[in-house]
């Protein structure tokens with residue numbers, strides 16, 4: 118049963134959307150580098166403390182999801198629990214990443230589109246809230262933020278030939294679909310997320326570039342027009 122929680126666009130806070138835009142920049146960079154386009158940024162006290170994007174193809178390492186790369190970078194400077202930190206990620210964290218996020222005690226997760234195959238924040242398993250886990254308290258996970266943009270990035274990736282696939286299909290036969298179905302029925306929520314009801318003074322829009330680091334750090338660059 119799909120337990121993912123989606124926030125209606127009219128209930129989404131502007132600062133959450135601004136940070137999700139930064140996560141989309143990272144996802145766009147992943148796409149430009151032949152990776153499944155997933156990007157993320159971790160935010161603490163209105164500042165980005167780490168950001169990353171998927172690098173599984175580059176390093177031939179299936180665990181190098183954006184979230185885990187960022188966690189590797191930020192943990193030395195931010196010992197768990199990360200209860201004061203919010204993760205913005207373009208796709209619902211998978212079961213592996215959701216488990217890692219729970220183990221480091223993440224405070225809140227805001228994502229773009231759901232992950233119907235591997236989602237660990239309600240779409241497949243609710244690692245984020247299940248009381249079967251006793252590692253750390255449940256964390257809030259809400260989706261639907263710039264969801265269409267996140268989906269279109271994924272579609273553009275799967276439209277192109279995957280050079281790493283054993284039998285890449287010809288893209289000439291493919292058509293980029295632009296219709297976006299609504300979130301899974303029965304899961305849409307008009308619930309106001311924590312941030313939407315928080316401080317009256319909005320967080321300034323994040324400036325580019327943002328701090329990153331570590332040996333896997335990428336070069337910040339703005340989103341280029343298509």
Ligand SMILES: [Zn+2]
Nearest residue numbers: 182210211214
């Ligand atoms: Zn993951």
